[in-house]
Amino acid sequence: LGIDSVDQIEKMGIDKFNDACRASVLKYTNEWQNYVHRQARWVDFEHGYKTLNIPYMESVMWAFKQLYDKGLAYQGYRVLPYCPKDRTPLSAHELRMDADVYQDRQDTTVSVAVKMRDEDDAYAVFWTTTPWTVPTNFAIVVGADIDYVEVRPTEGKFAGKKFYLGKDLLPHYEKELGEN
Numbered sequence: 001l002g003i004d005s006v007d008q009i010e011k012m013g014i015d016k017f018n019d020a021c022r023a024s025v026l027k028y029t030n031e032w033q034n035y036v037h038r039q040a041r042w043v044d045f046e047h048g049y050k051t052l053n054i055p056y057m058e059s060v061m062w063a064f065k066q067l068y069d070k071g072l073a074y075q076g077y078r079v080l081p082y083c084p085k086d087r088t089p090l091s092a093h094e095l096r097m098d099a100d101v102y103q104d105r106q107d108t109t110v111s112v113a114v115k116m117r118d119e120d121d122a123y124a125v126f127w128t129t130t131p132w133t134v135p136t137n138f139a140i141v142v143g144a145d146i147d148y149v150e151v152r153p154t155e156g157k158f159a160g161k162k163f164y165l166g167k168d169l170l171p172h173y174e175k176e177l178g179e180n
Contacts, residue, residue, distance in 0.1 A: 006087050022052055079133055111173070113163065114140060125165040125173070153178045 001020055003009055009017045036043050049056045067073045081090040110131040113123040124140050142148065147167040153159050155178050163177060 005085065025050075025052060079130070079136075110134075111176075116164075119162065121160060122162040123164070125163050125169075127169070151177055 001012075001017075003012070003017075033043075033045055051057070064073065081095055082088070083090055107129045109127045109129050111125060111127045112131075112134055113125050116122040116124060126140055128134065143166075148164055149167045149170060151163045151165065151170070151173075153161065153163075156176075158177060163173075165173065
């Protein structure tokens with residue numbers, strides 16, 4: 001559709017945009033049915049449901065209301081993959097799309113040194129590409145198949161402190177921790 005922003009969707013009109021999306025989704029219905037049958041899978045295409053249909057959406061809302069009325073729903077927060085361009089969360093399906101749709105890229109990372117609870121001047125070092133989640137982290141998870149090292153810098157501002165980090169990442173911290 002040549003749309004680059006949410007503003008263009010709103011200008012086009014939500015109804016027209018939804019109609020275009022529906023047409024795009026249903027464009028390859030026959031190919032999908034043939035593909036599923038070639039895999040020897042049985043799927044009832046005539047009586048199936050589509051998540052884009054209003055009766056399906058209403059059934060989901062009905063089921064959620066039943067859970068809510070029984071006190072089984074709660075409000076909480078979680079980090080979701082997000083598309084800043086569209087201002088929408090990404091679905092699990094979108095995240096699993098192949099390289100024709102998404103490309104690998106090198107993201108900036110942030111390293112964090114967290115003071116160990118039971119040791120003086122000892123820190124666990126971890127890195128993340130999502131630094132905005134760090135304030136909500138309650139634990140650091142270590143990998144069973146990862147070799148870790150204890151580093152004790154002898155020079156610079158970290159001299160005399162201990163750092164625990166993945167052995168393979170050690171060369172990336174020479175500038176901060178020193179060569180020795």
